[in-house]
Amino acid sequence: MTMHVDVEINGVRHRREVEPRTLLSDFLRHDLGLTGTHVGCEHGVCGACTVQVDGRPVRSCLVLAVQTHGRSVRTVEDLSDPEDDVMHPLQEAFHANHALQCGFCTPGILMTIEALSADLAEMSDAAILEALSGNLCRCTGYRNIVCAIRAAGEPGDGEGTGSWA
Amino acid sequence: MKPAPFDYIAPTDISGVLDAVAVEDAKILAGGQSLVPMLNFRLARPALLVDITRVHDLRHLRRVDGRLHIGAVTTHTDVEHSPLVREHWPLLSDAVRHIGHSQIRNAGTIGGSLAHADPAAELPAVMLALDAQMTIATGSGNRTVPARDFFHGYLQTALAPDELLTEIVLPHLPTGSGADFSEIARRSGDFALAGVAVQLQTSTDGICTSAAVALIGAGPVPLRSHAAEQRLIGSELTSGDIAECVQSACLGLNPPADLHGSADYRRRILAAQMQAGLERAAMLATADRRGHDHAR
Known part of the structure; x- marks a missing residue:
């Protein structure tokens, strides 16, 4: 049995036939080739596969692709446009602050934190850590990740590390 | 996988x-x-x-005649951000923040958590402490089950396979109430090793008129400690009253032992959480009475 799914992903409408058991994470990676969404644990613990559904971060390994019918999904690919060679300010801040080590957890963290953009400037370090608690980094590099998020929330310094939140 | x-x-x-x-x-x-x-x-x-997430009638949060009606597919995030819940049912507001992580709360639902009935989950204990009523749709009409009769065992509830939990109704809490929720987990977002949900009600002269003490991690279902509650009702909720109540509650406790904690460890953290939680709830009940007096 396959089912019809009509879903907007990164602003583009996709109509596909999928098996009901297909996870959103696999639909994004295997059916659409959007491999920026990483798959870690596949049971909702690691946060690597976090994407936004209707603007809210969720685990894409705990959502069935058929459940996104009629909804809007945003993945890490939507943060920047390879055509114009400009990264999202949050990505710039991660780059500038060495907040990626192996990079595996990064897409999930970006999609989690990007949804908080409006509140970021007022968030304490404790609140940032709480917001990050659903994303595991096995390089254990949380300190630089917090620095990057902090920098992204500050007013611009002309070096592409702020001015976004 | x-x-x-x-x-x-x-x-x-x-x-x-x-x-x-x-x-x-x-x-x-x-x-x-x-x-x-x-x-x-x-x-x-x-x-x-x-x-069931496409059933529009199942997603709502509304106050009707002082009672809170929560549609079963209302998300944890909806409840967490609700000023209505924050103001009138702070126990629920406090507990919901402990559920998983933001990404889990954005998708997870109140009804789903209750129907799943994990004994380490937050919401079953909260519903027990608040004397919630569960509305269940069946092939032959609706039936209502109080929270105390809803949880039957590990992942077991009063729901038959062909029934649907549609709504949770919380009673009105009069002036002079105070609540507290706390839990201990190994890591942020993990299921709790143990937790305590407290809801106290006091009269205008500061006497405890009703008490609910619900325990997480004390058995295969969330438990109400009737021994603790009986000791508190009629007292002035002093630290001494609370200490005696915790002592009597612990006599009857037989929490499970597993890889994450022995029975004795769980009993000790439950006792510490009950003491601290009841003291905080008693203070909040006093503040609630005073705030109300000032408003008049």
């Missing part, structure tokens, strides 16, 4: 859901934050998934 094949249907009304779940081996899917991991591990292999 992929689910076994199943069929899928997403009805848009309650009768459509009831028709669908009448089929053998059907399973209701709400936010999926407990069910989908079980599908991924193939611990659950239903023939049909009935997705």
